[in-house]
Amino acid sequence: xxxxxxxxxxxxxxxxxxxxxxxxxxxxxxxxxxxxxxxxxxxxxxxxxxxxxxxxxxxxxxxxxxxxxxxxxxxxxxxxxxxxxxxxxxxxxxxxxxxxxxxxxxxxxxxxxxxxxxxxxxxxxxxxxxxxxxxxxxxxxxxxxxxxxxxxxxxxxxxxxxxxxxxxxxxxxxxxxxxxxx
Amino acid sequence: xxxxxxxxxxxxxxxxxxxxxxxxxxxxxxxxxxxxxxxxxxxxxxxxxxxxxxxxxxxxxxxxxxxxxxxxxxxxxxxxxxxxxxxxxxxx
Numbered sequence: 112x113x114x115x116x117x118x119x120x121x122x123x124x125x126x127x128x129x130x131x132x133x134x135x136x137x138x139x140x141x142x143x144x145x146x147x148x149x150x151x152x153x154x155x156x157x158x159x160x161x162x163x164x165x166x167x168x169x170x171x172x173x174x175x176x177x178x179x180x181x182x183x184x185x186x187x188x189x190x191x192x193x194x195x196x197x198x199x200x201x202x203x204x205x206x207x208x209x210x211x212x213x214x215x216x217x218x219x220x221x222x223x224x225x226x227x228x229x230x231x232x233x234x235x236x237x238x239x240x241x242x243x244x245x246x247x248x249x250x251x252x253x254x255x256x257x258x259x260x261x262x263x264x265x266x267x268x269x270x271x272x273x274x275x276x277x278x279x280x281x282x283x284x285x286x287x288x289x290x291x292x293x
Numbered sequence: 294x295x296x297x298x299x300x301x302x303x304x305x306x307x308x309x310x311x312x313x314x315x316x317x318x319x320x321x322x323x324x325x326x327x328x329x330x331x332x333x334x335x336x337x338x339x340x341x342x343x344x345x346x347x348x349x350x351x352x353x354x355x356x357x358x359x360x361x362x363x364x365x366x367x368x369x370x371x372x373x374x375x376x377x378x379x380x381x382x383x384x385x
Binding site for chain 1: 301302304305307308351352354355356
């Protein structure tokens with residue numbers, strides 16, 4: 112059988128270091144969107160916990176590390192890094208390869224995202240394990256804090272190049288201002 | 294303007310799509326008659342003061358919310374999920 116060569120969403124675009132900021136692609140592996148039916152959130156969360164050890168996350172939160180669950184909208188979460196178990200009380204859709212996911216690290220990571228998104232990213236309000244569905248430039252996407260100077264940004268795969276353009280442009284502008292001593 | 298999404302918290306106005314007055318949630322019965330349906334589809338008050346509007350958090354969590362705000366002072370008084378407003382008849 113012919114074995115096709117998988118191409119990641121940001122292939123040829125990343126990794127990149129601009130100024131103090133490093134952009135790296137995250138290969139999330141298996142991803143499944145889980146949307147519990149009305150009144151089924153608790154039982155779905157219990158089922159997830161017993162099979163993969165990660166419960167259904169609260170709004171704007173993630174749970175677990177590997178595998179992990181990332182809230183991604185009203186009544187929806189992405190299960191990342193594990194095969195999704197059979198869930199009777201939820202609609203489950205395979206999202207593997209559907210998302211372009213970029214990790215942003217560095218001293219100016221917050222400043223970079225502040226140029227692209229309207230949400231409050233200060234460490235006092237947007238902590239590790241917090242996630243948000245919001246605007247990134249003109250796109251809708253998700254932002255998750257991974258650490259003090261580390262974020263994960265995800266948009267649909269078809270917008271990978273646009274995301275790269277926006278992130279690169281913002282990082283270059285910050286680096287340019289640093290060069291002239293701002 | 295910032296709107297208090299019940300799921301996401303205070304968010305920028307540009308994340309939201311404006312639909313119109315929350316009277317859209319009070320759909321008349323199928324046999325309510327032409328006047329009730331005409332009213333429901335076409336007639337809206339234009340209040341100077343408090344109003345309840347439907348907004349869609351389209352660039353966020355995707356929820357429909359009912360926002361109570363004041364058109365005179367621009368004060369935003371609160372918001373609830375449309376599903377709850379419909380279920381309980383609660384006011385934001």
